[in-house]
Amino acid sequence: xxxxxxxTASGFALIRSGSHGFRMIDARGLTKTFRDKKRGExxxxxxxxxxxxxxxxxxxxxxxxxxxxxTLRLLATLLQPTRGTxxxxxxxxxxxxxxxxxxxxxxxxxxxxxxRLTARETLTYFGRLNGLAHAEISRRTQKLADDxxxxxxxxxxxxxFSTGMKQKTSIARTLIHDPAVIIFDEPxxxxxxxxSRTILRFVRDCRARGKTVIYSTHIMSEVxxxxxxxxVIHDGRLMAEGTLAELQVRFGEQEMEEIFVKIVGExxxx
Amino acid sequence: MKLxxxxxxxxxxxxxxxxxxDRRTLISMFVVPxxxxxxxxxxxxxxxxxxxxxxxxxxxxxxxxxxxxxPIVQAALAAHPKIRxxxxxxxxxxxxxxxxxxxxxxxxxxxDAALVESRPSTVxxxxxxxEIKSGFATNELDRFFRDYREKAVQARLSERGLPAALVKxxxxxxxxxxxxxxxxxxxxxxxxxYIIILLCFTGAMYPAMDLTAGEKERGTLETLLCSPVGRxxxxxxxxxxxxxxxxxxxVLAGASALLTFSVGGxxxxxxxxxxxxxxxxxxxxxxxxxxxPLGFLASLAMVAPIAVLFSAGLLTLSLFxxxxxxAQSYVSPLIVVIILPALSAMLPGIELNTKLALVPILNxxxxxxxxxxxxxxxxxxxxxxxxxxxxxxxAIMLAVxxxxxxxxxxxx
Numbered sequence: 209x210x211x212x213x214x215x216t217a218s219g220f221a222l223i224r225s226g227s228h229g230f231r232m233i234d235a236r237g238l239t240k241t242f243r244d245k246k247r248g249e250x251x252x253x254x255x256x257x258x259x260x261x262x263x264x265x266x267x268x269x270x271x272x273x274x275x276x277x278x279t280l281r282l283l284a285t286l287l288q289p290t291r292g293t294x295x296x297x298x299x300x301x302x303x304x305x306x307x308x309x310x311x312x313x314x315x316x317x318x319x320x321x322x323x324r325l326t327a328r329e330t331l332t333y334f335g336r337l338n339g340l341a342h343a344e345i346s347r348r349t350q351k352l353a354d355d356x357x358x359x360x361x362x363x364x365x366x367x368x369f370s371t372g373m374k375q376k377t378s379i380a381r382t383l384i385h386d387p388a389v390i391i392f393d394e395p396x397x398x399x400x401x402x403x404s405r406t407i408l409r410f411v412r413d414c415r416a417r418g419k420t421v422i423y424s425t426h427i428m429s430e431v432x433x434x435x436x437x438x439x440v441i442h443d444g445r446l447m448a449e450g451t452l453a454e455l456q457v458r459f460g461e462q463e464m465e466e467i468f469v470k471i472v473g474e475x476x477x478x
Numbered sequence: 479m480k481l482x483x484x485x486x487x488x489x490x491x492x493x494x495x496x497x498x499x500d501r502r503t504l505i506s507m508f509v510v511p512x513x514x515x516x517x518x519x520x521x522x523x524x525x526x527x528x529x530x531x532x533x534x535x536x537x538x539x540x541x542x543x544x545x546x547x548x549p550i551v552q553a554a555l556a557a558h559p560k561i562r563x564x565x566x567x568x569x570x571x572x573x574x575x576x577x578x579x580x581x582x583x584x585x586x587x588x589x590d591a592a593l594v595e596s597r598p599s600t601v602x603x604x605x606x607x608x609e610i611k612s613g614f615a616t617n618e619l620d621r622f623f624r625d626y627r628e629k630a631v632q633a634r635l636s637e638r639g640l641p642a643a644l645v646k647x648x649x650x651x652x653x654x655x656x657x658x659x660x661x662x663x664x665x666x667x668x669x670x671x672y673i674i675i676l677l678c679f680t681g682a683m684y685p686a687m688d689l690t691a692g693e694k695e696r697g698t699l700e701t702l703l704c705s706p707v708g709r710x711x712x713x714x715x716x717x718x719x720x721x722x723x724x725x726x727x728x729v730l731a732g733a734s735a736l737l738t739f740s741v742g743g744x745x746x747x748x749x750x751x752x753x754x755x756x757x758x759x760x761x762x763x764x765x766x767x768x769x770x771p772l773g774f775l776a777s778l779a780m781v782a783p784i785a786v787l788f789s790a791g792l793l794t795l796s797l798f799x800x801x802x803x804x805a806q807s808y809v810s811p812l813i814v815v816i817i818l819p820a821l822s823a824m825l826p827g828i829e830l831n832t833k834l835a836l837v838p839i840l841n842x843x844x845x846x847x848x849x850x851x852x853x854x855x856x857x858x859x860x861x862x863x864x865x866x867x868x869x870x871x872x873a874i875m876l877a878v879x880x881x882x883x884x885x886x887x888x889x890x
Contacts, residue, residue, distance in 0.1 A: 287884050322496060
């Protein structure tokens with residue numbers, strides 16, 4: 209994993225040129241086809257290739273049903289690709305799925321917590337599943353509880369938590385094994401302003417610590433505020449990719465929303 | 479494929495803790511077997527005893543028809559202490575159906591005269607078959623007229639100076655050789671394994687639905703799948719929790735049944751009338767029906783592979799559902815499928831044979847029925863145990879395979 213220096217302007221240039229940036233995530237022609245009795249074959253993701261570097265946030269922007277969740281599930285090895293592959297920390301999502309998962313933290317609105325466990329039990333459980341020793345789990349729990357200010361509710365059952373407490377516990381759960389890659393699948397979906405801010409702050413934090421972050425959303429402002437590289441996905445295909453500045457120049461628009469409409473519109477027109 | 483037993487244990491312990499904090503699982507796992515079993519045994523026993531006792535102690539009302547010219551038999555019948563006569567009326571059939579009358583007896587017009595003149599005649603008894611009180615009245619009438627006929631025969635023989643043995647060359651006596659547990663086993667033996675199999679199913683049902691469809695619905699399954707633990711390890715850990723619940727239900731139900739039999743047996747022996755009624759109905763012996771304790775424990779052992787079969791089967795089935803409710807709609811009809819074979823074992827006349835020993839659930843119910851009666855047919859027992867284990871193994875394989883299919887895990 210490279211250091212925090214990757215965030216400097218010159219670092220960006222280096223990484224984008226590809227000479228020094230370590231490809232923590234390297235998706236190569238990822239394709240996922242589902243079979244549906246009524247609708248036949250559904251091409252949820254088609255030939256998607258991109259790379260992500262440590263210390264960067266890669267934003268996956270797309271409308272609902274564009275293929276964001278499927279792409280991220282392929283990277284997190286929850287689903288197996290129909291064609292193509294991806295390497296995460298140089299490990300294959302097809303042949304080394306468990307090793308990949310040990311290096312990935314996955315947070316989505318769909319990844320909920322066990323209501324009948326306490327926050328501490330939750331962290332212990334996921335620590336064990338990640339193969340951490342008892343002492344290591346205690347140390348990590350202590351650290352995460354300090355960082356996220358969780359001590360007041362660490363030993364309460366999750367089903368008594370407020371949204372904010374749940375959010376913090378979920379974040380701690382994602383980080384318990386200190387993963388190199390963190391995947392966020394629309395993490396702010398349905399959250400209020402304060403809870404969303406907690407998440408966004410946490411995402412930036414991950415970048416600052418040199419983690420490789422993938423962030424999927426359909427909210428344009430989040431992409432503008434957060435992401436170092438933006439990939440626009442539509443109908444399962446990666447339509448355009450680049451920094452915000454690059455996309456602004458290429459499509460001659462300032463607002464991300466306008467850029468997005470142009471990209472998607474081009475496709476719709478075609 | 480190499481299994482990671484550490485991970486299975488981690489998943490198992492967590493799921494067990496989770497399940498023990500779920501009220502529905504707790505109720506089906508602990509409360510139902512410890513409360514329902516004694517209630518059924520004692521309640522069922524007491525109610526049966528009471529009903530039988532009441533029916534027996536009642537003097538049945540019986541209508542006598544066509545006795546105008548037969549005062550002798552009428553007087554004899556009126557003098558019978560266990561029958562109350564009521565005047566003849568045309569609508570006796572309706573009265574029997576309405577249970578205002580237990581039975582009716584119709585004599586030919588000249589019954590007394592025919593008897594004296596040795597002319598053949600027919601006495602007709604009207605009964606309501608299947609109704610216990612009508613049955614008692616009919617038995618009483620039957621006995622009365624047999625005695626009456628026998629006396630007439632003896633009178634005719636002595637008139638002619640012939641010995642009674644001429645028409646009755648030998649006596650017929652009936653003696654019970656079945657040990658008391660066999661009698662008890664047949665009576666209660668049908669119902670207890672049936673209840674235990676049913677409880678085993680309900681014991682597995684709630685955790686199975688909660689750990690699969692329930693987790694999908696709450697979104698925790700995806701969280702779990704994101705961790706490095708393998709899917710086979712996850713499903714095996716979950717399966718073991720469901721099995722634990724099913725087996726504890728069986729063990730608790732078994733323990734409470736044994737306890738009820740020993741404690742209830744003592745209580746019943748002391749409580750006079752009811753005990754006698756049950757005893758006469760059961761084995762002409764003043765105790766609650768007995769079961770063979772060793773056979774009972776063996777029958778619990780026979781249910782063990784069934785618990786595996788149920789746990790894996792229910793896990794597979796509820797895995798298809800997206801929500802707890804959907805899982806319920808898949809699983810509930812299955813209860814009928816479980817009840818039918820378990821119930822058929824209670825039918826009289828169904829005995830174990832090689833074919834039936836291969837029918838899942840029915841085979842175990844039949845084996846249990848024999849076991850609680852103290853009968854050990856080792857050949858059948860091993861065939862049943864072996865085949866049920868094979869079915870159970872197949873069910874586990876199916877559960878593992880299903881859990882490795884993403885179309886099932888991420889069905890939407």
